[in-house]
Amino acid sequence: NAGVTQTPKFQVLKTGQSMTLQCAQDMNHEYMSWYRQDPGMGLRLIHYSVGAGITDQGEVPNGYNVSRSTTEDFPLRLLSAAPSQTSVYFCASSYSPSGADTQYFGPGTRLTVL
């Protein structure tokens, strides 16, 4: 198993550009989520999904869109990047739809918005 994979590892955008951060897992996990990590802060939940076709907002959803067309993939879209979205983004997955068991994290995507 590759576990949770994220691409790209690094990305630099200009303000107003759009992009999609990719996340995939090969563990047949129902629950997937996106977090952002800023210096001196813990991880904050952006969006999550309890299964294909079902997504919901987390703590900091503004400026981000998600979709879940398959169990394996959970992409995060930035429609119009802003400097405030400079951060490290982590995708996580777990077997339980409630996310109640162990969450496995990907290696992260480091995004800089100029």
Next chain:
Amino acid sequence: GQQLNQSPQSMFIQEGEDVSMNCTSSSIFNTWLWYKQDPGEGPVLLIALYKAGELTSNGRLTAQFGITRKDSFLNISASIPSDVGIYFCAGRRNTGTASKLTFGTGTRLQVTL
């Protein structure tokens, strides 16, 4: 949004020393989790606590779920260089169909030989 208060923010210790860190919240959580993050990597789960008062060990790591359900503690005994990293606590509160994690601000641990 809520963030858990984690202390200390950073620690410099010598190899072989014991380490203690804690996490406090103004809200009650059903589960407390402790993660470690190495540079350039995602967090990895160390210990999960499911019941108030529970004390759980994983090798040299011991964690406790506070009686009030508003705090948790992590101890590392006889630290070694590979313990270096950032340690995060996280609280989980089950709401509806999906539970959500609230993370602490992290404790950066550095170990000197």
